Amino acid sequence: MLRTLARISELPVLSRQLQRNAAQAGVQKTNNYATEATVQVNRPFKLHRLDQGPETSVTITKDEALKYYEQMVMIRRIETAAGNLYKEKIIRGFCHLYSGQEACAVGMKAAMRDVDNIISAYRVHGWTYLMGISPLGVLAELTGRVNGCSLGKGGSMHMYAPNFYGGNGIVGAQVPLGTGVALACQYKGNGGMCLSLYGDGAANQGQVFEAYNMASLWKLPCIFVCENNNYGMGTSSERASMNTDYYTRGDVIPGIWVDGMDVLAVRSATEFAIDYVNKHGPLVMETNTYRYSGHSMSDPGTSYRTREEIQEVRQKRDPITSFKELCIELGLLNTDEIKAIDTKVRQEVEEANSIARGDKELPVSGLWTDVYSQNLEPKIRGTTSYNIDHIHQNKGINN
Incomplete structure (x- = not known):
């Protein structure tokens, strides 16, 4: 937990003790509302x-x-x-x-x-x-x-x-x-x-x-x-x-x-x-x-x-x-x-x-999508075929 106030400007009213703390710290106040505070x-x-x-x-x-x-x-x-x-x-x-x-x-x-x-x-x-x-x-x-x-x-x-x-x-x-x-x-x-x-x-x-x-x-x-x-x-x-x-x-x-x-x-x-x-x-x-x-x-x-x-x-x-x-x-x-x-x-x-x-589950074909970030070979080898096109299905995530 952290304590003590620093700068105030606008929003809910502070407790009297906090207001006294603010005044003692030389804090500027506007309408007794806080937009910023400093805590220890x-x-x-x-x-x-x-x-x-x-x-x-x-x-x-x-x-x-x-x-x-x-x-x-x-x-x-x-x-x-x-x-x-x-x-x-x-x-x-x-x-x-x-x-x-x-x-x-x-x-x-x-x-x-x-x-x-x-x-x-x-x-x-x-x-x-x-x-x-x-x-x-x-x-x-x-x-x-x-x-x-x-x-x-x-x-x-x-x-x-x-x-x-x-x-x-x-x-x-x-x-x-x-x-x-x-x-x-x-x-x-x-x-x-x-x-x-x-x-x-x-x-x-x-x-x-x-x-x-x-x-x-x-x-x-x-x-x-x-x-x-x-x-x-x-x-x-x-x-x-x-x-x-x-x-x-x-x-x-x-x-x-x-x-x-x-x-x-x-x-x-x-x-x-x-x-x-x-x-x-x-x-x-x-x-x-x-x-x-x-x-x-x-x-x-x-x-x-x-x-x-x-x-x-x-x-x-x-x-x-x-x-x-x-x-x-x-x-x-x-x-x-x-x-x-x-x-x-x-x-x-x-x-x-x-x-x-x-939600739906990914079809079986999803097993051979997104295998590589950058596929250097035109085809990849999988369990169902030795000649599968590589597909980027989930683009944009750390590619």
Whole structure:
């Protein structure tokens, strides 16, 4: 959670205490309405091999508050719908939910520029939405239908969008891939970077440290992000890692610890990290967060932690509730605006959910479409023929 006001102009009336705080800070007021506020990060950043860290005083506008709140609520709603579809056996295979971790993705996306990229593991439904895919594109992909962002071929783990190199099912395998994306940015000289995300369960993978090593030697613009939700597949991080300060595990690579339940703290840390990696090379960022569901839908999530623990986090640290209360307190949002967003998001997800349930599946011919980004041979060999025309059916996604 974040506190204290900075600049005010128009919209809901502030509390008397906040008005006094504003006056004491020499803040200009117009009609006691807020369009912009500056807050202090409540849980301080932790630094590794850095003399200076991210800004602890963070400014947010009303438009940003509206956007971040809607994005987090949308991700939560999509995940709730996905969980229900899975329980009804409409989603088959694997399904890993992101509920509780919304501030991580929204905060990082808020700092990203058009030239920046992201790659992650399998908890990516929310990231897919943030990178430009509609709720229908996400839910239809989960149900294996043609309106899915990968035409139903990828499912939960393999969704893609421009500048989003997808979810990946092999634990830790996305980290060296993200390092390669950062190498491409350096090679092209476009000023971009790559966020290479992994969880605390993947943090002990050897390929992660190999990627650290190469990125450091070549000074690649890569931010290695450990989304530490405190639990791996079925055990706590303390039982799986000898060092749970994941932001320090890059050795000579600098690191930052950030409260992953605080969307503005994540944004500030990511802004700092983007500037740093483009000047000096890689950086490790740990976002300390929490997942409400189990590792996947097949994991009840209560055999290695208590229901009381989960409920306590929901009540005291929930990223959406905390951000909503902050924005109301600062006068950036009012209850009517919040209700309007909640209603809009609920209706959009319900409509997408309904369409995804009744959508068509890809025909068998879809097996040999989009095999290559650039097909160098006039024909491809498949299971039904040795002379098949290659067809680009899903154009525009990282082609």
